[in-house]
Amino acid sequence: MIVAGASAYPRIIDFERMGKIAKSVGALLMVDMAHIAGLVAAGLHPTPIGHADIVTTTTHKTLRGPRGGMIMCRADLGPAVNKAIFPGIQGGPLMHVIAAKAVALKEAMSEEFRLYQEQIVKNAKTLAHKLTDLGFKLVSGGTDNHLILVDVRKQNLTGKQAEQMLDEIGVTVNKNTIPFDPASPFVTSGIRIGTPALTSRGMKEADMLVVAEIIGMALNSPDDAEAKARAITLVSELCQKHPLY
Structure with a gap:
C-alpha cells in the first residue's frame, strides 16, 4: 500500500x-x-x-x-x-x-463555502509573500494552499522558541519539523502557520499584511520590548476588528 x-x-x-x-x-x-x-x-x-x-x-x-x-x-x-x-x-x-x-x-456545497476557500488561499499567499519580504525563509518558497511552513533558523531561533514567543503576544502557531531538520521533533527548526481560522473571522489580504508585520516584530526583534508591546496592541486591534461573533 x-x-x-x-x-x-x-x-x-x-x-x-x-x-x-x-x-x-x-x-x-x-x-x-x-x-x-x-x-x-x-x-x-x-x-x-x-x-x-x-x-x-x-x-x-x-x-x-x-x-x-x-x-x-x-x-x-x-x-x-x-x-x-x-x-x-x-x-x-x-x-x-x-x-x-x-x-x-x-x-x-455552497457558493459561500467556495468563496471562503478561495479567500483562505488568497490570504495564505499574501501572508507568505509579506513574510518573505520581511526576511523569512519559507519551505518551498511559498504556498498553493492554506498553510505556510517557515524555517526560522535565519532568525537564529528554534521552532519551539518561535512558537513560545508568538504565543506570548497572542499569535497561535505550532513548531514544526522542516525537510532534513537537524533539530529533534520536540524542538524543530520551523513553524507552521495556517489561514483558515483567520479567514473564518473575516480577515482578508490587508489583514494578512498586518499579521506578517506582527510575526516579524516578534521574531525579527525578540529582545525589543517596544516591538513586542506594539505587536500585542496590533493583535488586540485585529481581534476587535474581526470578532468571533
Whole structure:
C-alpha cells in the first residue's frame, strides 16, 4: 500500500500521478486529505477520488465541520474497512456529530463555502509573500494552499522558541519539523502557520499584511520590548476588528 497525504506541505499534491504509480506496481493507494478536504470540496485542489482506493479525512480543519472523520473507499473494500473499525476500534455512533457532519457537508456545497476557500488561499499567499519580504525563509518558497511552513533558523531561533514567543503576544502557531531538520521533533527548526481560522473571522489580504508585520516584530526583534508591546496592541486591534461573533 502507498500512503499519501501531508500535514505541513504547502503545495499541490498530484494524486492522479500517484494513482498511476500504484496501479503500475499492483499496490493500493490510500490518501489522507484531512488538511485539504475543504479545498478539494471547493475545487481548489485536485481530488484523490477516482485515483485512490481509500481516502480518509477529518471533518474539521479546512472542511470547517465538527471534530471527526470519514473514510471513503472502493465498494469492494467496504466490508474489510468496516470490519477493521467496528466493533474493535469504535462502538456506538455519536448521532450529534453525524448530524453536524451532514450540516458541514451541506455547507461545503455552497457558493459561500467556495468563496471562503478561495479567500483562505488568497490570504495564505499574501501572508507568505509579506513574510518573505520581511526576511523569512519559507519551505518551498511559498504556498498553493492554506498553510505556510517557515524555517526560522535565519532568525537564529528554534521552532519551539518561535512558537513560545508568538504565543506570548497572542499569535497561535505550532513548531514544526522542516525537510532534513537537524533539530529533534520536540524542538524543530520551523513553524507552521495556517489561514483558515483567520479567514473564518473575516480577515482578508490587508489583514494578512498586518499579521506578517506582527510575526516579524516578534521574531525579527525578540529582545525589543517596544516591538513586542506594539505587536500585542496590533493583535488586540485585529481581534476587535474581526470578532468571533
